[in-house]
Amino acid sequence: MRICDALRGAWSWTSVGWFVALLVGAWGALLGTGDFKIAIAIFALTGAIVAAKWLTVCLSYRPKRRTLFLVIGESLLVVVVILVVMWTHSKDVRAAKDRNERDEQAKTIEKLRKEAADTHTDLTGGDAYPEVVAQSFVSPMRFLIFNRGKSPLQNVSVSMRRSDPPHQHFDSVFLGVIPVDGNRELPFTISPIINSDAAYVDDRQIDSWIVEISATNGMFEQRMDFRRTKDCDAVWETRSTFIWKLSEPQSVIKRQADFWSLNLTNVCHQSPT
Numbered sequence: 001m002r003i004c005d006a007l008r009g010a011w012s013w014t015s016v017g018w019f020v021a022l023l024v025g026a027w028g029a030l031l032g033t034g035d036f037k038i039a040i041a042i043f044a045l046t047g048a049i050v051a052a053k054w055l056t057v058c059l060s061y062r063p064k065r066r067t068l069f070l071v072i073g074e075s076l077l078v079v080v081v082i083l084v085v086m087w088t089h090s091k092d093v094r095a096a097k098d099r100n101e102r103d104e105q106a107k108t109i110e111k112l113r114k115e116a117a118d119t120h121t122d123l124t125g126g127d128a129y130p131e132v133v134a135q136s137f138v139s140p141m142r143f144l145i146f147n148r149g150k151s152p153l154q155n156v157s158v159s160m161r162r163s164d165p166p167h168q169h170f171d172s173v174f175l176g177v178i179p180v181d182g183n184r185e186l187p188f189t190i191s192p193i194i195n196s197d198a199a200y201v202d203d204r205q206i207d208s209w210i211v212e213i214s215a216t217n218g219m220f221e222q223r224m225d226f227r228r229t230k231d232c233d234a235v236w237e238t239r240s241t242f243i244w245k246l247s248e249p250q251s252v253i254k255r256q257a258d259f260w261s262l263n264l265t266n267v268c269h270q271s272p273t
Helices: 002-010 013-033 036-058 063-124 265-270
Strands: 129-134 143-148 153-162 169-178 183-185 207-215 218-228 236-245 251-255
Touching: 013 036, 013 063, 036 063, 129 153, 129 207, 129 218, 129 236, 129 251, 143 153, 143 169, 169 183
Parallel strands: none
Antiparallel strands: 129 143, 143 183, 153 169, 153 207, 207 218, 218 236, 236 251
């Protein structure tokens, strides 16, 4: 009997009102957090509780009144629940649309930022660096300057000077842009000279030249050493001792210890003994 009384008390309008108020509060909180699907489920549960309570109330009426009040009450309740669910769903759709728009805006901003960074790198040269490489190994020697990097080298100028007496100097020449994996031919040639007091590397004397290169992304200096081959004085070996970036951040970009050349047998045979 006490259990039945407790159940009746729990199913009273006052208790149901508390349950409904709690669930409606949870529904509102879920709207605030953006959990719209859970909010819809909570409100549908609230409607079901109210519908069940209204059904028990109508059972106490006479049959004719019972049917009328049940239909009217349940119909109104269904309409209210449907309207609220539709409104909540519209909020969910709108929130999803806003999220998609924000995601698209974020992607667009990131894309523009990357394009701006790439454009800036292309305009400034980024971390690309130049390297002068000999293209002939008999005097006068010709050279190409290469772009060793992933960005174009902009506003490139090159000068070349002999580091030891007798000093020789070629004025700076403007070459413009050197594209990625591209090169330009230097408009001057050199003829190495071996003096009696020239420095030795291993058992042979060397002639050293300094190449000064300026570009938008910095100033560079390259030292090139030349020495005669063992088998033929007419043929030169060369090495790029170092490539040094003079502007900040300063760094040694490349070192080369070994000399190299081409096998120019015909030249050696034609040269006087």
